[in-house]
Amino acid sequence: MTRLTVVRSGMPAPNPAPGETVLTYDQFRAELRTGGLMKRLFRAGESRLLVHRVSSAGRPLATALALHAVSRGSVAIEDADGRRREISLGVLGRWIAELALEPLQASVVSAHVMGGCPLGPDPKRAVTDPSGRHHHLENLYVFDGSLFPTSVGANPQLSIYGITAKLATELAARLTPRRLG
Numbered sequence: 662m663t664r665l666t667v668v669r670s671g672m673p674a675p676n677p678a679p680g681e682t683v684l685t686y687d688q689f690r691a692e693l694r695t696g697g698l699m700k701r702l703f704r705a706g707e708s709r710l711l712v713h714r715v716s717s718a719g720r721p722l723a724t725a726l727a728l729h730a731v732s733r734g735s736v737a738i739e740d741a742d743g744r745r746r747e748i749s750l751g752v753l754g755r756w757i758a759e760l761a762l763e764p765l766q767a768s769v770v771s772a773h774v775m776g777g778c779p780l781g782p783d784p785k786r787a788v789t790d791p792s793g794r795h796h797h798l799e800n801l802y803v804f805d806g807s808l809f810p811t812s813v814g815a816n817p818q819l820s821i822y823g824i825t826a827k828l829a830t831e832l833a834a835r836l837t838p839r840r841l842g
């Protein structure tokens with residue numbers, strides 16, 4: 662049986678057993694971006710996430726949720742002391758129900774929300790054309806982080822400034838060619 666083991670940052674990676682693939686958290690994130698992780702999870706009969714302490718496993722909730730959502734096999738969280746918790750929809754549901762919902766207590770956030778209106782020439786695959794104009798609404802332009810195909814995985818502010826400066830300058834030139842020219 663194939664097994665995929667993901668190791669949280671700061672933990673030693675175990676030697677892989679026969680049929681097992683061990684990924685550090687950085688490798689896990691890199692493979693998530695390239696799509697390679699999906700193929701691995703689809704093949705794996707079993708996946709496990711190694712964490713510091715299962716008892717505080719609310720923190721890797723998002724990773725466990727992602728593993729469970731895309732795995733065909735079983736998913737478990739294990740810690741260095743050998744404690745193990747099988748991940749089922751019931752367990753995930755209870756964790757989510759236990760999350761504190763007061764402001765700034767629940768840590769399910771993204772500071773880099775991007776990719777809501779991706780840019781591209783094909784209206785079937787993109788919301789705006791390469792100039793940022795909406796494919797189906799002629800007088801609507803989008804100039805912000807939503808133009809990217811997805812979240813870029815790094816601090817995006819300068820890239821957003823860059824694409825917005827380029828597209829806004831081009832639009833301004835089209836709207837007032839003589840004054841800017």
Ligand SMILES: Cc1cc2nc3c(=O)[nH]c(=O)nc-3n(C[C@H](O)[C@H](O)[C@H](O)COP(=O)(O)OP(=O)(O)OC[C@H]3O[C@@H](n4cnc5c(N)ncnc54)[C@H](O)[C@@H]3O)c2cc1C
Pocket residue numbers: 771772773774804805806807815816817818819821
């Ligand atoms: C806590 C935090 C820390 C971050 N740190 C960094 C960092 O260190 N480096 C980095 O590169 N990135 C950082 N980012 C990410 C970066 O700030 C965002 O990716 C970037 O600001 C997104 O730019 P945007 O123009 O797409 O959207 P926004 O900056 O969110 O702009 C959207 C604008 O639309 C306005 N708006 C919304 N609805 C309407 C409406 N109906 N009508 C009119 N206006 C509306 C909003 O008021 C807002 O001004 C951070 C984000 C957060 C939340």
